[in-house]
Amino acid sequence: MILCITHSRDFYNIDIFFDYLKTKNIPFFRLNSDRLNHLQKISMNEDFFELTDESGNTVNSKEIKAVWHRKSWGISVPEELDESYTKIFLKEYSSLRYNLFTILQDVPWINPLENENKIDGNKMFQLKIAQKNNLTIPKTIFSNDSEKITIFFHENCNGKMVAKLHGAISKSMSGENMLSTNIIDENSLEDIADIAYCPMIFQPYIDKEYELRIVYMDGEFFTGKINNSENVDWRFAHGDYFWSDYDLPEKIKENLTLMMKEMGLYIGAIDMIKGKDGNYYFLEVNPQGEWGMLQKELNFPIAERIADNLIKRMKTNE
Structure with missing residues (x-):
């Protein structure tokens, strides 16, 4: 069972x-x-x-x-x-x-509970492991110190910075009821003083060609591309956005596989950005992230692969 x-x-x-x-x-x-x-x-x-x-x-x-x-x-x-x-x-x-x-x-578990808890609750640790495995990450600060954040903004962000919570209010296929990621520019930087009451993660805004939602399942990749280049996050944007099948470069797959194995995860929903500078930027991996929209829109057999993996390991464990 x-x-x-x-x-x-x-x-x-x-x-x-x-x-x-x-x-x-x-x-x-x-x-x-x-x-x-x-x-x-x-x-x-x-x-x-x-x-x-x-x-x-x-x-x-x-x-x-x-x-x-x-x-x-x-x-x-x-x-x-x-x-x-x-x-x-x-x-x-x-x-x-x-x-x-x-x-x-x-x-057998997908995912092992202790591994999942460690990764899901530690975005900075995720970035560290991603970088260790040759993935490109944005410069990042997680802080409640308005002075340090202001210095980070001027040194790294070229006038535009992304601020986001470490966690999410809700996780869903469409993004409803989620607390939006914020854009900070010179005009809104003066409001950063209230950060003492809610530490956040800050990164430079990346000019992007599109966003990618990648489901890694024990060495197999199911990647959806969404045609969002203007908004900071497609889940909070209003427009005619759609998913299309995407083939990741082999080197990116290799590096993501090394990262996921080091994290001890069989499955994870990975968010990446293809920048206009040609780089693929790793943002985060959510061990329990949503992928239903990829199965529904692109006919990816993700649920079936999860079942196959458990059945195989269950029989091996007997």
Whole structure:
């Protein structure tokens, strides 16, 4: 059995994944991470757990032979719970969830949980590993110091700088409900003083030909090009944008493969920019990043490749 850790509002990608597993006669169990709370019955000891989900479906850890960690969402708090108990409710259920996941640490995962947590939560570490593996990265500062940021702007940015949060408010196929990346120029630089309340990542604005969303899946690449050259991020732009299949240069593929192997990730959604200067700029990799739009628009078999990888490793692990 393959366990898929996702959330209650997930669809499309996960439906394709499950439909494919059915054709292979591989049993699966859907675990909604946000409902891993009072809505589910959970018991565990040091090396075993049994769980009955909100729909009455039961699974025990002995049946699980592989895990796809698609997404972990915040745990839902019951409306009737007194606010004074919210903090302990979330703390204890988060602890229970982590304990439950680690019981499965010896079966194949996409991605291994500890590797994913380290990479997903550390954009500066990502840039360091990317550069180590011969990928071009933008000059970057992560700071809450307005003076240092102002110096960075004047020394590196040619009058135009990108400011973005280390994390995202929401991750979706279309980008709705996400906090927009900001452009800073000479006129808006004076407002940087408030950065003390919210440190951000700053990089020079790159004049680009287009943006790339690259899904790396254990040595295989599925790359979509979007015809956005004017806006800082296609997800926040309004216009007639569309995806097209793109063939990355072999050297870029080689360097990305080395980077992903060093990160210990089987899958990741990688954002890159093709600059007007001819360079490919690595921006970030999201281990749980969205790729449904690439599967939908370009017919990339990403969900199927994830399933194939887990099935192969599951059988090898028997």
